[in-house]
Amino acid sequence: MTRTIPDVTTVALAVTDGMLHFELSLAYEVFAAAPDAVPGPWYDLAVCGPGGVRAGRFRLEPDAGLDRLPYADTVIVPGWADVDADPPAELVDAVRAAHEAGARVASLCTGVFVLAAAGLLDGLRATTHWAHTRVLADRYPRVTVDPDVLYVDNGSVLTSAGKAAAMDLCLHLVRLDHGASVANAVARRLVVPPHRDGGQAQFVTTPVPAPDRHPLADLFPWVRERLDQPLTVEDLARRARMSSRHLGRHFKSVTGTTPLQWLLTQRIRYAQELLEATDDSVDTIAAATGMGTATTLRRHFNRTVGVPPDTYRRTFRLRTRPGPGGDPLDAPRAKRLRSRDD
Known part of the structure; x- marks a missing residue:
């Protein structure tokens, strides 16, 4: 059976006792409500678990049981609190069954231990919170553990590092399904950076500041409005009224990267948006994004x-x-989606 991304319409959050409430809440916020920029249907979201479950100090009443996971298009496993214990067999079995049925499966933080226990990561690269990468590697030697990235996308199986990196992976999923503009709109609604590449290191020297409380707050929108121009570091420094060296220090503090790398990232993002939303030629997009040539x-x-x-x-x-609509985890609809590709 071959399954394609256009069928991705339903998202199931797989929960049991012992889930971390932060990652669970984060995923719910991303996939529950559509931003204004979405032109068509958004995700059908359901929380799936074996009856009432506890996540941290919160008690949840799931929408459906774990047996509904195989009918979802995307299954997300939030962080797992006790990495020293084996995750519940019923959760592992349900996640494995969902993947075998064709679902895209993603783990947030230590939810990776559930995916590893299900055998979904054998022979693949994966990540988790840096504090638990050694445990993951020792317990599951067939998994190639990368402790130095924010998330890893293996196609049908994805894993993220801890906390904020879980947001990066969720936005990455939205970007895959709906494009850069929509993912950026979700990020704006949640007041988080629109995109951090999965290969970026987990360690950040300082937290990301609020958008209007750092020295480069006025510079960023000014640059984005002039991406078609051949901007240099000196141009940015002049606009920010600081030396190039001082600018570099601020960029490293605020973005974790250099002015030139940040500028290139903005050009690439804009190119993605133009490729998604227009029929402009690559030459035209190259000029519009300041790349010069195709x-x-x-x-x-x-x-x-x-x-x-x-x-x-x-x-x-x-x-x-455009995909079909329907109620969350509508079993007949999910079966029809999959039967098209059998």
Whole structure:
């Protein structure tokens, strides 16, 4: 059976006693309510668990049982509190069954231990909170554990590091399904950075400041309005009224990267939006994003995104074909979706 991304419409949060409430709440916030920028249907979200469950000090009443996971298109496993104990067998079995039925399965933080116990990560690269990567590697030697990234996307199986990185992975899923503009709208609603690449290191020297409380707050929108221009570090420093060296220190503190790398990231993001929303040629998009030539855009885009611009455009449009509506985890609908690709 071959399953394609256009069918992704339902999201199930798989919960049992011992789940971490932060990651659970975070995922619920991302997938429960559509931002204004969404032109079509949003996700059908359901919390699935074996009756009433405890997440931290909170008690939850799930919408459905774990037996409903195989009917979901995306299954998300929040953080697991006790990494020294084996996760519940019924949860492991349900997650494995969902993946075998064709679901995309993602873990947040220590939820990776559930995926590993289900055998979904054997032979694959994965990550989790840096404090637990050694335990994960020792317990599941067939998993290639990467402690230095925010999240890992293996296609049908995805894993994230801890806390804030869980948000990065959730926004990554939204970006895959709905495009950069919609993911950015979700990020704006939640007042979080719109995107951090999965390969970025987990360690950040300082927390991300509020959007209007750092020295570069006025510079960022000014740059984004001029991405078609050949901006230099000196141009940015002049606009920010500081030396280039001082600018570099502020960029490292605020964004975790250099001015030039941040500027390139903005150009790539804008290119993604144009590829998604317009029929402009790669040459036209290269000019609009300040890349100069299609060759330059293709080189940077391929290195950053992992595919050439033309491939990205085709894949995105396949992924965002309108899907059917329906109630959360409607079993007949999910079966019809999968039967199309049998």
